[in-house]
Amino acid sequence: MHCLEARNLKLSAGQLSLDVPHLRFKQRKTCCVVGRSGSGKSLLAAALSGLPVPGMAMTGDVCLNGSPADGPLWKDHVFVLPQEPALALNPTMPVGKQLAEVFRWRSDPACSCKSPGAISAEVGLDQDDLKKIPGQLSGGMQQRIMIAMALVARASFVIADEPTKGLDGGNKKRIIDLFGRFRTPGRGLIVITHDLEVASALANDIIVLGDGHIAEQGLASQVLTNPRSEATRELIRSAPQNWPTAAATPQKPHCPVVRLEDVTFGYRRTNPILSEATMEIDGGEIVGLLGPSGSGKSTFGDLCLALQKPQSGTVQWFGSDLNSALIRKRRKKFQKLFQNPVTSFPPNLVLRDVFDKLTPQSAGANIRTELMSRLGLTDDLLLRRPDQVSGGELQRLAIIRVLLAQPSFLVCDEPSSRLDMSIQRLAIDVIAEYSSQFSSAVLLISHNETVLRKRANRVFEISHEGRLSLKSYD
Structure with a gap:
């Protein structure tokens, strides 16, 4: 049985x-490494x-079966599931062909599945999915392709970096269930995550990182309880689930900022994405929108912002009623916080x-500095390009950017899905405080029903059939 160890590791970037004085990982075991952003999980x-990150310095040893590794372990002994599966896949090649390459060059003879079609069925993908390029698949489907590759590959250990980040509850459960398969062929699984729900479901052992060192480690059941x-x-x-429930919004005069009535939208005449939807959002109100991946949550937000035109x-x-003159006049005050923060910046x-350019006046610059401090960001980040900061840092900067525009209406499309839990709460609280202070209407889109229950005044759900309904939590 193989054993992976870290001895006297000192890492910096x-x-x-x-x-890391000493860590030991065994086959047939799942170990989750948890910690807030910046704790060193990805290092x-x-x-x-x-596979070192740019600018990373390292001393100490990584050992396999007691001996220091004589080369990068990813070549033969470790399979890496990256945080962004799209970046690990060839964007121009059908995923079925990429899966076939793993069978050709790195397949494990002990794997019971002998073809791309067989292993794709195991992870819930069909033959049509294999003909698509990565950009035509959802994030959850891209992750399942990577898991299929890991199941086929010849490797003693699989390292999964934030494998469920940004996925809805259904896809998260599917990924967790699939990870149980890694124990069967005798692999060791190391999961890097900030999500304690994932750690609780998967881990035999947990390692907690904090302030550049190992804060705690042990059996998952003991560490979490x-x-x-x-x-x-x-x-x-x-x-x-442990957040305090937000205080109720004081009653204000009924003044809808956005209203949709009997809105239907679809790219085909049959099976519309949205069917006869009605909703209104008052100033100072946060309305949550819940639904599985592909149900049309982002499309609904675009309809509210006049980025899409309803069929009826x-x-x-x-x-x-919207017309081109009104849209031009109000556009700057109707803003969107994108799920992928990269799209917010040149x-x-x-x-x-x-x-x-957003805050040419000193007063605006002061607000920016205050928001950055509140969200745990330093001014030196502003000297970098978007590709030189982490996804979590860029998402927080995107929140600041959109609030500096002082919107009357804000669509927040999964604003915290890329943030660790402590920063999630802080980011959503900042948005909620802005809404309350400036009577801004907010549509908060999320796949996390617990977050919506804790922070939204009302919660609506979109079904796969395109029906919008108000959730009741009485």
């Missing part, structure tokens, strides 16, 4: 550092796999240039 994954370190207790407090029904802003501009 930029302002991040991690000191550890990079060191164990031999009887935490000894403050880092672990903070992670548990930060889980959405009406959309109103401040009580007036890729070739330093971030400071983007923000200076």
